[in-house]
Amino acid sequence: MEIKSLKVDFDETKAIIIEEISRNHKLLHRHRLSQPQIHIGRDYHNDIILADPHICPNHLSIQLLDEQWKITDNQSINGSFIENIKEKKHAADQHIINDGDVITLGKSQLRILFSDHSVEPTVAFSPFESFINLMRHPMALLLSVTLFTLIAGAVFYLNTPTEVNFSQLLVPTIGMVLGFALWPAGVALVSHLNKHDARVMAQLGISFAFFNLMWFSDLLEGISTFNSASGSIIPLLVMFSSIALTFSLFWLNSYIGFHMSARRRIIVAASITMLLFGGSYLIQYSNKPEFNPRPQYDATIMMPSFLLAPSTSVDEFIKESSTLFDKTKKEALKK
């Protein structure tokens, strides 16, 4: 009867929220309790039952006394410890709880929040959301994958110097599609392992849409290289656009797969992009021989329909080429 009356009398504004969190502070369970005394432990009498074997059956209790919550450790074997931003980690017994304190007991952690704990402002749906929803639609996904397959098949066909039939193209093409599908599948797996929603379809849809955009940017890069003389900046600009595409893909992958702050997401996406482009540049650089007896030139040629730029005259070409003599001569004088 006494307990009942206590419950009735309990001031709802003093309700307490106890969160079970993982070691890296990810939320596992959340309890909201409106009672002045809470028992935490491994046996089934407790208000919060924890399965951790390092926790005692009757590990600790917290009580509301004079408007304050106080921890009592019931002589547990492994002890209870308090951790917060203000103080060093110390024993939790007789500690007066502050909003946001984390109690470590056994190998588990509990975060205590008061009901007046302020929350982050609401995040509006980003415009990407509708794009992602479009791309994860089975029809859109089918369309992207089909387009990718067709392009991959065409690239294989165009670069094979001998006559090829359909089945000879099919195997490498399917291999390539599966190979590229590994990336979104991998991201989905990692986000699943991190207790996030896997969202495989969204990852696949976005990734293949971007892979197709990258084919397109490759084509643009080819056309611009073909149509410009050496030293032109247009191919460089197009190359930046492909770096931007890659960054966007990684950004969206992490947007779909992981909850993280906007700043962190940009850093993650930028790092993976850097790793990819910087890494491939490093590999090229380390494979570079000390002296290359072969000339390194751009041999990009395309069929006449892609020829957009006007041609220069022989005079102009000879004039431009003549500057190379001074450049190499300077190089020769360097010891």
Add this chain to the structure above:
Amino acid sequence: MAQWSEQLLIGKQMKAFFTLVFIILSSSSYAEEQAEQLFNQLKPSLYQIKLIDIASGEKSSIGSGFQISDDGIIATNYHVISSYALHPKKYRIEYLDHQGNKGDVSLQSVDVINDLALVRRDTEQDMPYFQLSESTPKNGEQLFSLGNPHDLGMIVVPGTYNGLKKESFNDRIHFTGSINSGMSGGPVVNKQAKVVGVNVATSGNAIGFLVPHDKLINLYQAFLKSAPESIEKQMAEQLMASQNKLITTILNSPWQAKQLGENGIIPIIDVPFIRCWGDSNTDKTDALILTAVANCSLDENTYISSRFFTGTMEIEFRTMQAKDIGANKFYHLYQQQISRAGAGNRANKENVTEYQCHHDLVMPDNQAITNKSIFCTRAYKKFPDLFDVLYLSASIDQETQALVSHFTIAGVNQENALAFTRKFMEAVSWK
């Protein structure tokens, strides 16, 4: 390519080739008698020339030489002493005479184009020496080549004078007689024991090449007038003069327009020292692209060191016609064909810079073709104002046919390289 490779007669590996030499020596007893008489008479003025690596104390290359003055001037090939000419601190040059006496010699003058060098040994008194002939031999005249093949000892090889090699820009005597590695720099004499040439190269099967004696006379007389101030500078001047002579001759010779494939017009330079070869794949029924290739090149090069040759020139034309494939695929395969052009001469980091290239879309004034043209050059480090150039041009104005024109020239100056490039670019077109 049906070209044979000429081996320089430098003896780096000692392999025993007794048989070959003895077969020739016993082929004519009359010749043998005469040869022996000549040999005994000339022996005191014949030397083996060795390059000794100072650090290891061992020989790094060997050749032959012969004395041409009473005060100790010995003639040999440039390529016998080339390592010394380029790295005088690393090597010393040593002579070995017929009695087994050794001594150091000093490098006096070189002719890198004709592969000749003059060295001097110290003499205490006037010594016997070879007389240089005043006249050129007649075709079929019997000559005797002397030298020390493969470090086996001095020998004499009889053979025949067969005139000057026709395809050669720099004169070489075609000598039918077996000359071998290590005989480089040895003299070739007529029956009067007068020098008419210097052993320089062989292409095997008793076909040998000699530097004509007048080149040696020119070098010696120039040396008597004034000794060169530095060997490297002398070489640079000779290379510069030689490329001037070569490119001027080529630019002033007729360039004949010739059809290649169905529609290509290419220039064939009408000079005997540039020889052309052709090939096509019309016999391959499964080929996706019909290709015809014409390949022209200078048949000689200038030896600077075993890792650096210059003075080469190659010209290549290629027409391609798509068979049962579309323009897009044709251009993909076409691009693979032109993406790996390389230098025409051997050169390393010590001697040249890396290539730098320029490319653009070019249409000559006759508007008969649109090309993607690539021009690359690298500079020589030891010989200022000389370059290797490479040009590659691919037609990009026809849907399913292509014309590729390409050349490389080694050891040329800027003015000549650009003059040749301009003339070449304007000579290639569609019909």
